[in-house]
Amino acid sequence: MDISINYTRGQDDPKSGPVKVGWVVSDVEAPVIYDPPRRVNSRDARREHGKSASRCPAVLGLESRYFEIACPFDINIGFDRDKDGRPHLRNLAGTSGPIRASTLGKRLSITNEAEWRYPDRPIIQLKLPYIFLADEPTYITQLDAYLHYRKTPLPGTIFGGRFPINLWPRPLMWAFEWHDVSKPITLRRGDPLFYCQFEFDNPERSVQLIEASMTPELKSYLEHISSAVNYVNQTFSLFDAAKRVRPQTLITPARS
Template sequence: MHFSVNYLRHHDDAKSGPVRVGWCLADTDSPVIYDPPRRVHSRDARKEHAKSAARCPAVLNLESRYFEVPCPFDMNIGFARDNEGRPTLRNLAGGSSSIRGSTLGKKIVITNEKEWRFPDRPMIQLKLPYLFIADEPVYLTQLDAYLHYRRDPLPGTIFGGRFPINVWPRPLMWAFEWHDTEKPIVLRRGDPLFYCQFEFDNPERTVQLVEAEMTPELKTYLDHISGAVNYVNQTFSLFEAAERVRPDTLLTARKS
C-alpha cells in the first residue's frame, strides 16, 4: 500500500495503542431510526460465580472483538412471484406493520435474478447508511450475528464480506440469500443484523469505536470512490488509485 509520510507516521505512533475506528451515517432520510453500533457482550448472563462462563477471559476476549449493527425497524416479509413470474416481496404484516409498504420497498430490494448465486435462492438487500472509517490499515469483516439466539431462525444465510475501511469506506448493507422461500423473513427492531470484526497489524490491540464527523474531506473522498461497482467488476483493483488521492485524515471524532 502507498500512503503519505504523515499517514505512515500516524500509524507508527499509534500502533501500540487502541485502533481507532470511526462510524457515522451516510445520507439518509430518517437517521433517528439507526441506533449506534454496539459492542457484543452477554448482557443478561449471570456473573456471580467465579467460574461462570460469562466471566471466562476467552469468551470476553471473543465478544470484545465484535460490534453489532442493529436492525432499524420491524419486518415480516415473504417471497412471491407476480403474474408474469417476476420475483417480488410481500409485506406480511399488512396494516399492522410499523413501516409503510412503500417505504419498505425503497429500503429492501431483490437483486436481479440473473445475479443470484443459485436459481432457487433469491438474494435481497437491505440498504443501510452505516459507514466505518479508519486512518490506518484496517479491514472490516461483516459476518452473521451467530451469537444471537433467534426463536424463529432466518430461512437462509447472510452475505458477509471483507474490505479495507481505510481506503474503501462505503455504506454497508444487509445482504441475504433466501434458501427456504416458503418461510418468511422476520426481524425485530434492535435485533443484531450482523457483526463487524476489525483486523489490523497486531491482534493484541483493541478497538476504540468513536462516532465520526462527516467532514468535507470525507464526503469528497466518498464521492470519489462511490459508484465504482457499477463500472468495474473487481473494485479491489482500484485500491491503489484510491490511495493516491486519499487525504491524510478521514476520521475526525464528533464532539459531544
C-alpha cells in the same frame, strides 16, 4: 530456529494503543432510528460465580472484538412471483405494520435474478447508512450474528464480506440469501443484523470505536469511490487509485 513473533511495541509507538475506528451515518431519512454500533456482550448472563462462563477471559476476549449492527425497524416479508414470473417481495405486515410498504421498498430490495448465486435462492438487500473508517490499514469483516439466539431461525444465510476501511469505506448493507422461500423473513427492531470484526497489524490491540463527522473532505472522497461497482467488476483493483486521492485523515471525531 526461533519463529516466535514479538508484538510488543514501545509506549511512544503510535501503533501501541487501540486502533481507532470511526463510524458515521450517511445521509438518510430518519437517521434517529439507526442505533449506534454496540460491542457484543452477554448482557443478561449471570456473573456471580467465579467460574461462570460469562467471566471466562476467552469468552470476553471474543465478544469484545465484535460490534453489532441492529435492525432499524420491523421487517416481515415473504417471497412471491407476479403473473409473468418476476420475483418480488410481499410486506406480510400489511397496513397494520409500523412501516409503509412504499417506505420499506426504498430500503429493502430483491436483486436481479440473473445475479443470484443459485437459481432457487433469491438474494435480498437492506440498505444501511453505516460507514466505518480508519486512518491506518484496517479491514472490516461482516459476519452473521451467530451468538444471538432466534426462536424462529431465519430461512437462509447472510452474505459476509471483507474490505479495507482505510481505503474503501462505503455504506454497509445486510445481504441475505433466501434458502427456503416458503418461509417468511421476520426481524424485529433492535435484533442484531450482523457483526463487524476489525483486523489490523497486531492481534493484541483493541478497537476504540469513535463517532465521526461527515466532513466535506470525507464526503468528497466517498462520492469519488461510491459508484465504481456499477462500472468495474473487480473494485479491489482500484485501491491504488483510491490511495492517491485519499484525504490524509478520514476520522474527525463528532462534537458532542
